[in-house]
Amino acid sequence: MQITDRQRERIERQYIPEPNSGCLLWLGAVTSRGYGNVRLRYRQYRAHRLFYEIHKGPIPAGLHLDHLCRTPLCVNPDHLEPVTCAENRKRGDLGKQTHCKQGHLLSGSNLREHKHKNGYTYRHCRACEAKAYRAWAVVNRHGKKPRHVLRGPGGFFIR
Numbered sequence: 001m002q003i004t005d006r007q008r009e010r011i012e013r014q015y016i017p018e019p020n021s022g023c024l025l026w027l028g029a030v031t032s033r034g035y036g037n038v039r040l041r042y043r044q045y046r047a048h049r050l051f052y053e054i055h056k057g058p059i060p061a062g063l064h065l066d067h068l069c070r071t072p073l074c075v076n077p078d079h080l081e082p083v084t085c086a087e088n089r090k091r092g093d094l095g096k097q098t099h100c101k102q103g104h105l106l107s108g109s110n111l112r113e114h115k116h117k118n119g120y121t122y123r124h125c126r127a128c129e130a131k132a133y134r135a136w137a138v139v140n141r142h143g144k145k146p147r148h149v150l151r152g153p154g155g156f157f158i159r
Helices: 005-012 047-056 085-091 126-142
Strands: 015-017 024-026 036-040 043-046 064-067 080-083 111-115 121-125 149-152 155-158
Touching: 005 047, 024 047, 036 047, 043 047, 047 064, 047 080, 064 085, 080 085, 111 126, 121 126
Parallel strands: none
Antiparallel strands: 015 024, 036 043, 064 080, 111 121, 149 155
16 A cells, blocks of 8 residues: 555554553554554555555455454554464454353364355354254244243244
């Protein structure tokens, strides 16, 4: 990406160094997920991606930038590594998840993984899926909802 010296100076003023970790913390606008956001030429860019391109060159096609420091506000190019989407998710919080929201262990025969057409690999708890299916089947077999089956935002649940 080509930016002018004036734009570069404006961007470079929007971070402060954090002495303990070496992070350069973004002070400008922040997205709902906690990443720095900057506007150039009427377009929005993630601050860490912009800093990486300014200091290290273009991000290789098909790769994501992984924050090695695990700090979304960090724009230090030395703390960013281009990796595949799968590797980035594995290194992040999703790769560390060991139990589902109901407390079931997410491993072995209770874990179902499937690759979506968007490229992400999703992990599902088989015990929770089976319970939701049983509730759905009760509703759809009898044509009316029994009192002990609840419909929630995630589907049908047996009380």
